[in-house]
Amino acid sequence: MTAVTLPMEEDVLETTAPTKTSLLGTYKRAPMEFVKGEGVELIDADGKRYLDFASGIAVNALGYGDAGIARVMSEALSSGMIHTSNLYRTSAGEQLADKLVECSFASKVFFCNSGAEANEGAFKFARRWARKIGTDAKVEIVALRGSFHGRLFASLAATDRPSYRAPFRPLAGAVSICERDLADLETALDEETVSALIVEPVQGEGGVRVLDSDFLERLRILTAKREIALIFDEIQCGLGRTGHLFAYERSGVVPDMLTLAKPLAGGLPMGAVLVSEEIAAAIQPGDHGTTFGGGPLVSAVAGHVLERLSDPTLLESVRENGAWLGEQLDAIARRSGKVRAIRGIGFIWGLDVVEPAGDIVKRGWDEGILLLTAGEHTLRILPPLVMDRDDLVRGLSIIEKIIAQ
Ligand SMILES: *Cc1c(COP(=O)(O)O)cnc(C)c1O
Numbered sequence: 036m037t038a039v040t041l042p043m044e045e046d047v048l049e050t051t052a053p054t055k056t057s058l059l060g061t062y063k064r065a066p067m068e069f070v071k072g073e074g075v076e077l078i079d080a081d082g083k084r085y086l087d088f089a090s091g092i093a094v095n096a097l098g099y100g101d102a103g104i105a106r107v108m109s110e111a112l113s114s115g116m117i118h119t120s121n122l123y124r125t126s127a128g129e130q131l132a133d134k135l136v137e138c139s140f141a142s143k144v145f146f147c148n149s150g151a152e153a154n155e156g157a158f159k160f161a162r163r164w165a166r167k168i169g170t171d172a173k174v175e176i177v178a179l180r181g182s183f184h185g186r187l188f189a190s191l192a193a194t195d196r197p198s199y200r201a202p203f204r205p206l207a208g209a210v211s212i213c214e215r216d217l218a219d220l221e222t223a224l225d226e227e228t229v230s231a232l233i234v235e236p237v238q239g240e241g242g243v244r245v246l247d248s249d250f251l252e253r254l255r256i257l258t259a260k261r262e263i264a265l266i267f268d269e270i271q272c273g274l275g276r277t278g279h280l281f282a283y284e285r286s287g288v289v290p291d292m293l294t295l296a297k298p299l300a301g302g303l304p305m306g307a308v309l310v311s312e313e314i315a316a317a318i319q320p321g322d323h324g325t326t327f328g329g330g331p332l333v334s335a336v337a338g339h340v341l342e343r344l345s346d347p348t349l350l351e352s353v354r355e356n357g358a359w360l361g362e363q364l365d366a367i368a369r370r371s372g373k374v375r376a377i378r379g380i381g382f383i384w385g386l387d388v389v390e391p392a393g394d395i396v397k398r399g400w401d402e403g404i405l406l407l408t409a410g411e412h413t414l415r416i417l418p419p420l421v422m423d424r425d426d427l428v429r430g431l432s433i434i435e436k437i438i439a440q
Pocket of ligand 1: 148149150151152154183184185186235239240268269270271272296297
């Protein structure tokens with residue numbers, strides 16, 4: 036009998052003292068512990084269900100327990116090769132690169148393991164190319180006000196969040212942040228010293244801001260004229276989230292490099308840098324590397340995810356449901372009187388709320404919904420791209436209730 040009660044006591048200890056953990060305290064975690072995922076819901080240790088309007092931060096585009104991902108993963112595992120290193124050829128990564136090239140502007144692809152790594156890789160490729168066409172002074176990287184590009188030294192230097200940056204100075208040099216203003220950019224983007232401009236076509240962490248097609252077009256003209264690489268960071272807004280496979284398709288503005296990560300491998304860690312022919316031509320063996328990037332297992336899963344996310348029917352449903360979502364959020368904003376503004380497109384929306392957005396997220400846990408913030412006063416929603424209208428309706432009614440509380 037005691038053998039049965041002992042582990043139960045341990046369980047109780049765990050759930051009543053969630054702060055007691057050996058994990059380094061880089062995250063303030065929610066108190067519930069998830070044990071299962073099903074469709075567009077996560078289930079905690081008490082059996083309570085949470086409707087997922089966060090997608091593990093834009094990762095789980097196909098939701099949880101997807102049969103296609105499970106099938107492809109087990110097929111890939113049957114080869115016995117999870118990893119071989121980039122010293123040898125394996126077909127899954129080559130096929131995935133082919134697919135990404137076919138469906139985009141790019142001529143070559145570099146695989147890595149996260150978003151920050153993808154951006155750091157893009158910065159290196161930009162400098163390599165810029166030194167080839169310019170002088171040793173053409174090294175600066177410029178990012179925009181409100182940007183988020185990652186937490187490593189150069190990607191953090193390109194991230195406009197003082198609290199993330201301040202404790203870690205000095206950050207990588209020759210990386211600066213410029214206002215989202217054409218006149219300021221005209222001055223900042225000096226042809227002699229700047230190698231790259233990095234832009235999120237839809238700024239995510241910085242508050243969900245859809246950049247104007249017109250603005251992007253002007254940036255394209257300016258950077259092309261001055262031989263500055265235009266990098267689109269589509270780590271959050273790419274791969275179907277806007278209702279287009281790539282966010283740049285909406286504006287018709289084609290970058291020189293594009294970075295991907297979050298949803299790419301269905302929750303396995305993977306990043307990618309898509310590179311134009313001209314920049315690819317500047318890259319030599321030995322210029323960059325990664326032990327894990329583009330291994331056979333992650334690449335096989337990503338190949339499947341890419342196929343699913345490029346399905347025109349899925350993309351059309353994200354566009355239609357996304358437009359409807361915008362109307363509903365607008366109506367909620369007007370009825371509540373507690374929302375200052377809403378912004379977004381497709382399945383990425385931000386609501387500027389009067390109270391701290393984190394308080395609404397917490398009330399969401401009680402009501403069985405998972406939401407995100409994007410800065411202190413912006414509530415952010417990123418549902419799985421497969422979420423249907425019924426579940427969206429269910430989530431919206433909870434959101435309306437917890438905003439009003
Ligand atoms: C999440 C994110 C990153 C960083 O990705 P990690 O995988 O966390 O390193 C970079 N850029 C954007 C736009 C993101 O949303």
